Amino acid sequence: MSSKSVVLRILDVVAILLLAASTYLALFFAPTEAQMGQVQRVFYFHVATAWVGMLGFMAATLAGVIYLITKNLKWDTVAMSAVEISLVFFFITIVLGSIWARPIWNTWWTWDPRLTTAAITELIYIAYFMLRQAVDDPERRARFSAVYALLFGPSVPLTFYAIRMYRTIHPVVVGSGQADTLPLTAEMKIAFFFALFAFTVIFVDLFWNRIRLGRLQQQVEQLRLSASD
């Protein structure tokens, strides 16, 4: 396996710096929200991790489609890497949302359309890995995974639009044009958009690293197979 490229090393450092800067902006730069208090600060990471979580799930669907067309196993590695990272970020989103909900809604969890669709999406992609574990042959595994990602990909836009389609208590932050949009001051907007940018870069960095790990995994699998022949 070739050693890490200079660009990826630089990206690793940039990702760490952006995470630090985003944390600073969220915790110290943005003002305290008047009604919710300090807990509102989890909103910056909550939305940013949700964004990259959804981005990765959609990337997995796209990679699945490309695999079905090209039959090239590298696209299976790309899809699996995207799902793995997105699962981590989406888990953070759900936990942060629950922590925010406790003092604001007076409950850790409620079966609101957004929360329900988000939980279902997370479970769907956990099942994606269970499916992969059940199939040994790499080509069959890749085909099944691609079809699965394609079939359940719509759960992501459904989660995104759940707060726009159904009656919900979850605030609408982006593009609602309604009165219930979360009011943000100029400093809050800076912290919010910076977090979105920072987590996008962090996602790209982790994604690249995870694809390298996937390729190494494939190499080891091939050597194992040839050793056992």
Place this chain on the structure above:
Amino acid sequence: MFFQEPPPDTSSYMIAGYAVAFTVMAIYILSYVIRWRNLTRDLEVLDRLRKKTPAR
């Protein structure tokens, strides 16, 4: 305006939120490093075995 109440103290929830976010990210990165190290070790062993075994 003069009688506006101060925001409620919800700082413990904020700390818990950020603690969870950083812990989960740290665990994921640690798992990545461990998997990379194990696979590199496996690759070395398999490579050595391949070189030792005469070609059939």
